[in-house]
Amino acid sequence: MNAQQQLTPPAIGEVWPGQGGIYGGLRQYPEGMCHVIFATEDVGRHxxxxxxxxxxxxxxxxxxxNTSILIARTGKHPAAIxxxxxxxxxxxxFYLPAIGELHHGWQYAPESFIEEWYYLSSSQRSxxxxxDMGFVDGYQDYYCKGLELRVRPVRRFLQ
Structure with missing residues (x-):
């Protein structure tokens, strides 16, 4: 496979071979426009x-x-870890997605997530x-930090 084929993304919602998961499309970040990749599986409830x-x-x-901030608090943030x-x-x-990134997943690749569950974000409310984000209906809410929700890692790289 040549370099050009490797950088040609599949359709949104499909696995991107060699990139670690499901292609979520493009999204603007501080470093520029990035490809978003959601892990193909959850890493449990944390x-x-x-x-x-x-x-x-x-x-x-x-x-x-957010994940960098949480990881720096050594051992205190199981979902981010x-x-x-x-x-x-x-x-x-990979990292724990912010609430906006989870919403992006719900908008563009909802079939890649378990509908019956809420997913935890890295975005603290208080x-x-x-x-957190519910994939059955796109409902965004907030949840007690001490209770466990599903975790779906995400990664990104510049377009």
Whole structure:
């Protein structure tokens, strides 16, 4: 396979061979327009962690930045740890998506997620709550940081 074939994305919602998962389309980030790749599977149910503690992981659009903040709080954020530990196709740059990234997944590749479940985001709402997303109807809500929800890692790279 030549380099051009490797950089030609499949249809949104299909697995992109060699890129670690399901192609979610393009999305604007601080570094520029990026391809979004959702892991092909969940990594279980995990708590956000650090109940009662406010962090700076409040971005609703940049899960990578949120995950970096959460991971730096050594051992206190199980969902972020699980997402960041995920690897696929040799890629180890996955992270816990922000609420906007989960919404992007619901908009463009909803069939890739389990409808009956809510997915946890990396976006903190308060010291006790984090945002989550329901894939049955696209409902965004917030959930107690101490309770466990499904976690779906995501990665991105420049177009």
């Amino acid at each position: 708590a956000y962690g650090d109940y009662g503690v406010s962090t700076e992981a409040t971005s609703r659009t940049d899960g990578r930045a 699980a997402a960041a530990a995920y690897t696929a196709d040799g890629h180890a740059d 010291a006790n709550l984090a945002f």
